[in-house]
Structure formats: structure tokens, C-alpha cells
Amino acid sequence: MPPTKKKQPSVRQLPKAPTGIQGLDEITCGGLPRGRPTLVCGGAGCGKTLLAMEFLVRGAIQFNEPGVFMAFEETTHDLTNNVSSLGFDLEDLVRRKKLVIDYVYIERSEIEETGEYDLEGLFIRLGHAIDSIGAKRVVLDTVESLFSGLPNPLILRAELRRLFRWLKDKGVTAIITGERGDEALTRQGLEEYVSDCVIVLDHRISEQVSSRRLRVVKYRGSTHGTNEYPFLIDETGFSVVAVTSLGLKQEASTKRVPTGVTRLDAMLGGAGYYLGSSVLVSGTAGTGKSSLAAHFVDGACRRGERAVYFAFEESPSQIMRNMRSIGIDLQQWVRKGLLHFQATRPTFFGLEMHLATMHKAVTAFKPHVVVIDPINSFIIGGNEVDVRAMLMRLVDFMKMKQVTCLFTNLTSSGTSGNTDLAVSSLIDTWLQLRDMEIGGERNRGISLLKSRGMSHSNQIREFLLTDRGVDLRDVYVGPEGVLTGSARLAQEARETAAQTAHEQDVERKRIELEGKRRALEAQIAVMRADLDAQEAETLSRLEQEQGRGRQLAKERVSMGLSRKADVGGKTTGQRRQAE
Amino acid sequence: MTTKTFASNGSPRKVRPASPAKKADAFVLRLYVAGQTPKSLLAFSNLKKLCEEHLAGHYQIEVIDLLVDPQLARGDQILAIPTLVRKLPMPVRKIIGDLSNTERVLIGLDLLEQK
Structure with missing residues (x-):
């Protein structure tokens, strides 16, 4: 009722x-x-x-x-x-x-x-x-x-x-x-x-x-x-x-969204982010956060999905130029109407207006993926709490719309697991990019801090920015620590050399063994030939013996015939042969 | 609504001045009241006395009971009761209260200088 x-x-x-x-x-x-x-x-x-x-x-x-x-x-x-x-x-x-x-x-x-x-x-x-x-x-x-x-x-x-x-x-x-x-x-x-x-x-x-x-x-x-x-x-x-x-009533999807970087997909249980999840890419300056974001957007557009890129530090044309240098052409997606850039300065208006404009853009453009680059630029003075509240609202909104959202965050202190904003609880998948300073050079590393609801790699990978985009490489972890960059290359060369030497050694041993085996086989052949010869001789001799025996019997029979002997003569002949 | 009981009480609706002769500087006054409250009655008698004294022969008083015609309150922007509105001569002036302070009423009506 x-x-x-x-x-x-x-x-x-x-x-x-x-x-x-x-x-x-x-x-x-x-x-x-x-x-x-x-x-x-x-x-x-x-x-x-x-x-x-x-x-x-x-x-x-x-x-x-x-x-x-x-x-x-x-x-x-x-x-x-x-x-x-x-x-x-x-x-x-x-x-x-x-x-x-x-x-x-x-x-x-x-x-x-x-x-x-x-x-x-x-x-x-x-x-x-x-x-x-x-x-x-x-x-x-x-x-x-x-x-x-x-x-x-x-x-x-x-x-x-x-x-x-x-x-x-x-x-x-x-x-x-x-x-x-x-x-x-x-x-x-x-x-x-x-x-x-x-x-x-x-x-x-x-x-x-x-x-x-x-x-x-x-x-x-x-x-x-x-x-x-x-x-x-x-x-x-x-x-x-x-x-x-x-509230937290959003439907959790089991569908996956590729990250745009194949090896990163492999790190994330082989398939990428969950649909509608929030991804945080944090790292210090110049670790490749935006590049990873661009890959993500590029990958989505390649699949024919729509993407919105909220930029708060660079203008769209600057982003597009920079991404061209690593071989990602975002311009084509903008031209095809798959990618929408919205660039504003964080100080342009208040947080609630930012939230409102993002809200509006997402509602109007209906993207599958959204990038917000970066979130920390909203922090002006001591408004972390507001920013956090805004992001929480944004994340919830995106989840409701089943939009996969990638945030970048510039962290100030190298490898610490904190963001300046305490947003980690809002985040489903957290990628950390870091600087690794070894052997007089800086190299980039990427690791997964967390990824809710999927098995994921716990290894640090080296993160390379090539002219064909982002490439992930295994890093060397040994007694000397984590090796990257040229140290990694040197180690790689060393290991290759050692490997070659080892392979050669094995090959040599194999040949040696083969030689031995052949020599032995030859010997066996000779001995077998010898045996064969002896066998043949013995057999022929036996044959002769038998032939002679039969001859004797025949002769005896014929002799008996000639002597008119009876059948018992056969027995006598046999007894003689046995003697 | 209590409008009817108050209205039937015979509130002074339109009171003609003693001498209807119109002059160029005729005063058109409108007194807004809400029923026959002591304040309204006091204001009306104060007004009448004052007009007889200072404006004998060239004034007009219209009393509007808002309990009867509530829609009229909007036109003259009436909030306070009683309110006396000087419609003429221009500009429009508003005098609120029971009009017991004669000097202020005269100032309000621009009559003090005429004396």
C-alpha cells in the first residue's frame, strides 16, 4: 500500500x-x-x-x-x-x-x-x-x-x-x-x-x-x-x-579500458584499467605524466571512443606539439571530433565553477575517457580540503557516468607515497612515475602503487619516452640496486657478453661430446665388423662340417647298399657321426 | 477574512472637505488605514483638525481601508499603517504614523514654510 x-x-x-x-x-x-x-x-x-x-x-x-x-x-x-x-x-x-x-x-x-x-x-x-x-x-x-x-x-x-x-x-x-x-x-x-x-x-x-x-x-x-x-x-x-x-551506489564494471601502452596493460593484469575507474598518475616534474595521459587519450580515440582533456597548465596547441615529439598525433582526433580540449587556468574561476564547467563538458560531450592534467594546480593557498571535496564529487560523477578518468598529479617530494592532496582513497588505480638518479643520470621509473580489484605487477619498470611514444622496460634489480638508463644498458651488455660466453661454452662441450660419441661409434663399428667376420667364418666352417658329415653318411649308405646291409645301418651311421 | 466585518462597521471611506471649491494649489490627500483601529481613528481626527486649520477650503481627503481594498496597498507602496499620502501637489510625500506630531505632519506636507 x-x-x-x-x-x-x-x-x-x-x-x-x-x-x-x-x-x-x-x-x-x-x-x-x-x-x-x-x-x-x-x-x-x-x-x-x-x-x-x-x-x-x-x-x-x-x-x-x-x-x-x-x-x-x-x-x-x-x-x-x-x-x-x-x-x-x-x-x-x-x-x-x-x-x-x-x-x-x-x-x-x-x-x-x-x-x-x-x-x-x-x-x-x-x-x-x-x-x-x-x-x-x-x-x-x-x-x-x-x-x-x-x-x-x-x-x-x-x-x-x-x-x-x-x-x-x-x-x-x-x-x-x-x-x-x-x-x-x-x-x-x-x-x-x-x-x-x-x-x-x-x-x-x-x-x-x-x-x-x-x-x-x-x-x-x-x-x-x-x-x-x-x-x-x-x-x-x-x-x-x-x-x-x-553515496557510493555506482555500478562497478568489469570491462577494461586499455591504457594505450601495451606493457602497462600487461602490468595491470593484462587488460588495462577498469571501465569507470579513476586513475591517478603522480610523479615529480618531467616524469612523463602528460605523455602517459596523451597515450591514454590517443588509445581511446584509436578505438573510436570520445575523450575530453582538461588542461590546467598548458594550452591545447602546446600539448599537441609536445605530444607530436613522442609520436602521438592528437590533432587528428580533434579534427575528427573525438577529442575535446578544455584549457583554463585554475585561477580563472573558483573551484565550484571548475567543477561546474567540467560537469557540463562531460554531460555535453559524453566522453568515454577524461583526463585532468593536473589536479594539484587547483591548490592555491590552503584549500586542499575544498579541492579534495571537488575531486570527490567529480570522481563520483564520472563513476556514475561510467567515464574512465585519469588525473595527473605533480608531487613535490621524489618517491614518497603521498600526493599533496589526500586523494588516494578516491583513486582506484595509482601509477607512480619517479625519477631514479643512478650513475650520474636521471631516468624515469614507473610502478603501480595500487590497483583495486585486479592482480597487478609489483615491479618497477623503466619508463622511456621515445619518438614512438612511451616504452616500458624491465629494470635490473641486483646487488647494486635498481639499474636504469646507461647503467642498465651496461649491465645489459655485460649480461649479453656473459650469455654469449656461456652459450659458446655449451656449444663447445656439445661438439666435444659429439666427437667422443662419433669416435666411440667408429670403434663399435670396427668391433662389430670384426665380430661379423668371425661369425661368418665360424658359420661357414660349421656348414662345411655338416656337409662332410652328410657326405660320410651318404657314402656309408651307399657303401651299405653295396654291402647289402639292413636298415640298422642308419643307426650305426648316426652313432658314428656323434663320435 | 475579517474584511467584511470591519468594512461594515462604517469606516470613514470618502470624506469630502467642508468647502469643495478647488484652487490651483489644492491638496489631494489619501489616508490609508486598516480597519477602525484606535490609531486609524486618531490619525483621521488629527488630519481633519489639521486640514481645517491650515488648508481650509482647498483640500481633499480620501480614506482607503486596506481591509476592504487590499490591492490598493501596492500602488502607493504602503507598508506602514496609518500612512498619509500627499498625492497633490507634487511631489508625492508619505507621512506615516497617527499624525499626532503636528509639526512633523506640517513639514511632511510642506506647509510649515507657508505659515
């Missing part, structure tokens, strides 16, 4: 009004408190108005709850224009009686106070607007402007308290926005009056790059996420990056 099913999760839960804003409903476990006012506060330009407007628009469109927007700061016209860039058609909603926008204009200089007053006019206006369309949602943006527009704050405070109570009685779900004060959450201490739910928006500049955050400070009678969540405002409106809300 669907009704009981619906009731079950909200047995002890407050009734909630979903905002329809991506991420916010997850954080608030379902939306804003229904029939109660919520305070949204934050500094100038942090997105309060937009949040409130989206709450109304989505309410009207998705949940069939008409809304009233009472604007104290922007005119209806400005408001309509401002949010039209986000795809909200307010005029249409107004026409369909889903939305009322009431602009309240207050100009202090035009107002003379002459005694006791109250804000009944505001109540009546709001009440009329609510009743005219049967509104369920109300936004007051920013009600605090009353304090600058009207004299006598004492009256205003009392009236605001009455207003919020009145809103509750009306049963509308309301958002009241407030400008952030110096010490309190709002300049006029509105949080004292609106105490059911308080959401703080923040727009921080760290190292000249801005990032937006949202925090649910308080939510009476409900659980809620207590962290600060980054949020973004882009062409699709407001979206809160609720990292914890993403």
Missing part, C-alpha cells in the same frame, strides 16, 4: 517542503520546514536572492506550490531579468498565476514619521498576494531593508516578530533573507525571530579565488548535514555540492 509506505520514513519527521534545489534537499533531509519561516543569511552577492527565487520557481513548477516573492531590494523588472539568465521565466509564471512578485519600495527621504504606526499595510499586501494565487511559499527579500527605510526600530522589531508569527499561522513555507552582520548572523538579529531553520551562505575569497559555501546552522526538529557545503551558481541555477549525499 503506497500510503503506509510513504508515511513510514517520516514517522517522527517534521513535514518538509522540498526545495528542488540540487543537493540542498539532501542536506536538509527533505527540504525546508513546511509551514514555517526559514532564515537565509549571508554577505552581499552570496546568492541569497537566487536561492530564494529558485525555491519559489521550483516550488511552482515541480511541486505545484505557488509562491509570493516580496522584494525589498530589486524591482520586479530587474529580478525578472536577473534570473532569466538561469532559465527561469518569471513572466510566464506570473501569467499562469504561479508566482506573484511584489516590489516594496521604501525611500527614507520621502517618509515622514509623525507618531505611532504599525506594518499592517505590509501584512495586508502579503496576505492579499498569498490569497490571490493560493500561495504556499513566500519569500521576503530582504526584510531588513525596512530598518533603513522606516524610522523607529523598536516598532519594526515588534512588527517583524508579529510578521513571522503571522506567516506561521498562515501556514506558508517562507524564506526570509538577511544580510550578514558583523557579529550576529544578520544585521538586525533576525535569527532571534526566525528560529526554526537558519541557513548561512558564504562567499569566501581565498588567494583571489572565490568559493561559495552553504551551511545549515540550525534546523529545529530535524536532522541535517552540519558541514559547510560548497555550492555553485551556473546556468542551471543553484546547486549544492552535497558530497556526503552522493
Whole structure:
């Protein structure tokens, strides 16, 4: 039965009004408190108005709850224009009686106070607007402007308290926005009056790059996420990056994606990365991270798959030129529309915008593989936590889309197993490129730090950048340690020489043995011939003997015949032969 | 809605001035109230007294009860009750409160200098 099913999760839960804003409903476990006012506060330009407007628009469109927007700061016209860039058609909603926008204009200089007053006019206006369309949602943006527009704050405070109570009685779900004060959450201490739910928006500049955050400070009678969540405002409106809300529900594929380097595939259980996995290539400067990434992209395009390359350090043409030097022509894939480059400086905009643009590019281009080169350039100042959160979101997103994602990361300290970002837990396959300094030269080595869910090689390979691309070679591990480069070549030569000597030795021994065998065989032949000769002689002699015996018998018979002897004569003859 | 009970109470809707003779500098005043609250009644009597004293013969008072016509609040941007709006002469001025501070009302109506 669907009704009981619906009731079950909200047995002890407050009734909630979903905002329809991506991420916010997850954080608030379902939306804003229904029939109660919520305070949204934050500094100038942090997105309060937009949040409130989206709450109304989505309410009207998705949940069939008409809304009233009472604007104290922007005119209806400005408001309509401002949010039209986000795809909200307010005029249409107004026409369909889903939305009322009431602009309240207050100009202090035009107002003379002459005694006791109250804000009944505001109540009546709001009440009329609510009743005219049967509104369920109300936004007051920013009600605090009353304090600058009207004299006598004492009256205003009392009236605001009455207003919020009145809103509750009306049963509308309301958002009241407030400008952030110096010490309190709002300049006029509105949080004292609106105490059911308080959401703080923040727009921080760290190292000249801005990032937006949202925090649910308080939510009476409900659980809620207590962290600060980054949020973004882009062409699709407001979206809160609720990292914890993403969950780990992605399907794990058993399909494999070749790495573009045959020997690397062999290291990874013979088939390459898992489809939809995240791959980290870390290493110090100049160890060939981008080259490996280019191989990956090249390999994908060769299979006719689509790829997006997010470059944050080099321009597309620079990457293409550099990759040509190792024999990879990426230009052809760009021309065929299989490869899309998106190059921006990390400082160009904030993290959330980067996330949003990557999100958009991936959604629009539908790639099979994605390269982000490099991730550490996002770290500006002390924003590792944000970057990590962003990457986590990105990885989850890619996994959901079954996009295999390769990140490169520049590490500062040679062979340590750490990245500057603690992203290792997000990563399924981690390749480490390293410098190996032996015999007065630097050589590159590659090893697999981890690769979840597959048997993989634990050996370090030497990583060569040739004019035909990346080549992996076995390294020599011996009493002298790991040998690479010319040391490896020397060792190789030495071993080849030793091998040759050994082979020659074996050959010689084999010939020697053969000689011996032949000599022996010759001897055997001679002896056998000798034996044969003796045998023949003996046989012929025997033959002669027998012939003679028979002759004698014959002679005896004939003699007996001539002597007319009887048959017994034969016996006599035989006895004689035996003698 | 409580609108009807308040409206049927016979709130002073349109009060004509004692002398309807119109002059060039006629004052058109509009008093916004919300039902017959003590504040509204006080404001109305204060206004009437003041007009008789200073504007005898060339003023017009229109009283609008927002409980009856809530849609009118939007047009004149009414928030506070009571609000007196001087529609004419231009520019439009707004005076809020129960009009008990006569001096401030006169300043608000630009009448103090005329004295």
C-alpha cells in the first residue's frame, strides 16, 4: 500500500517542503520546514536572492506550490531579468498565476514619521498576494531593508516578530533573507525571530579565488548535514555540492579500458584499467605524466571512443606539439571530433565553477575517457580540503557516468607515497612515475602503487619516452640496486657478453661430446665388423662340417647298399657321426 | 477574512472637505488605514483638525481601508499603517504614523514654510 509506505520514513519527521534545489534537499533531509519561516543569511552577492527565487520557481513548477516573492531590494523588472539568465521565466509564471512578485519600495527621504504606526499595510499586501494565487511559499527579500527605510526600530522589531508569527499561522513555507552582520548572523538579529531553520551562505575569497559555501546552522526538529557545503551558481541555477549525499551506489564494471601502452596493460593484469575507474598518475616534474595521459587519450580515440582533456597548465596547441615529439598525433582526433580540449587556468574561476564547467563538458560531450592534467594546480593557498571535496564529487560523477578518468598529479617530494592532496582513497588505480638518479643520470621509473580489484605487477619498470611514444622496460634489480638508463644498458651488455660466453661454452662441450660419441661409434663399428667376420667364418666352417658329415653318411649308405646291409645301418651311421 | 466585518462597521471611506471649491494649489490627500483601529481613528481626527486649520477650503481627503481594498496597498507602496499620502501637489510625500506630531505632519506636507 503506497500510503503506509510513504508515511513510514517520516514517522517522527517534521513535514518538509522540498526545495528542488540540487543537493540542498539532501542536506536538509527533505527540504525546508513546511509551514514555517526559514532564515537565509549571508554577505552581499552570496546568492541569497537566487536561492530564494529558485525555491519559489521550483516550488511552482515541480511541486505545484505557488509562491509570493516580496522584494525589498530589486524591482520586479530587474529580478525578472536577473534570473532569466538561469532559465527561469518569471513572466510566464506570473501569467499562469504561479508566482506573484511584489516590489516594496521604501525611500527614507520621502517618509515622514509623525507618531505611532504599525506594518499592517505590509501584512495586508502579503496576505492579499498569498490569497490571490493560493500561495504556499513566500519569500521576503530582504526584510531588513525596512530598518533603513522606516524610522523607529523598536516598532519594526515588534512588527517583524508579529510578521513571522503571522506567516506561521498562515501556514506558508517562507524564506526570509538577511544580510550578514558583523557579529550576529544578520544585521538586525533576525535569527532571534526566525528560529526554526537558519541557513548561512558564504562567499569566501581565498588567494583571489572565490568559493561559495552553504551551511545549515540550525534546523529545529530535524536532522541535517552540519558541514559547510560548497555550492555553485551556473546556468542551471543553484546547486549544492552535497558530497556526503552522493553515496557510493555506482555500478562497478568489469570491462577494461586499455591504457594505450601495451606493457602497462600487461602490468595491470593484462587488460588495462577498469571501465569507470579513476586513475591517478603522480610523479615529480618531467616524469612523463602528460605523455602517459596523451597515450591514454590517443588509445581511446584509436578505438573510436570520445575523450575530453582538461588542461590546467598548458594550452591545447602546446600539448599537441609536445605530444607530436613522442609520436602521438592528437590533432587528428580533434579534427575528427573525438577529442575535446578544455584549457583554463585554475585561477580563472573558483573551484565550484571548475567543477561546474567540467560537469557540463562531460554531460555535453559524453566522453568515454577524461583526463585532468593536473589536479594539484587547483591548490592555491590552503584549500586542499575544498579541492579534495571537488575531486570527490567529480570522481563520483564520472563513476556514475561510467567515464574512465585519469588525473595527473605533480608531487613535490621524489618517491614518497603521498600526493599533496589526500586523494588516494578516491583513486582506484595509482601509477607512480619517479625519477631514479643512478650513475650520474636521471631516468624515469614507473610502478603501480595500487590497483583495486585486479592482480597487478609489483615491479618497477623503466619508463622511456621515445619518438614512438612511451616504452616500458624491465629494470635490473641486483646487488647494486635498481639499474636504469646507461647503467642498465651496461649491465645489459655485460649480461649479453656473459650469455654469449656461456652459450659458446655449451656449444663447445656439445661438439666435444659429439666427437667422443662419433669416435666411440667408429670403434663399435670396427668391433662389430670384426665380430661379423668371425661369425661368418665360424658359420661357414660349421656348414662345411655338416656337409662332410652328410657326405660320410651318404657314402656309408651307399657303401651299405653295396654291402647289402639292413636298415640298422642308419643307426650305426648316426652313432658314428656323434663320435 | 475579517474584511467584511470591519468594512461594515462604517469606516470613514470618502470624506469630502467642508468647502469643495478647488484652487490651483489644492491638496489631494489619501489616508490609508486598516480597519477602525484606535490609531486609524486618531490619525483621521488629527488630519481633519489639521486640514481645517491650515488648508481650509482647498483640500481633499480620501480614506482607503486596506481591509476592504487590499490591492490598493501596492500602488502607493504602503507598508506602514496609518500612512498619509500627499498625492497633490507634487511631489508625492508619505507621512506615516497617527499624525499626532503636528509639526512633523506640517513639514511632511510642506506647509510649515507657508505659515
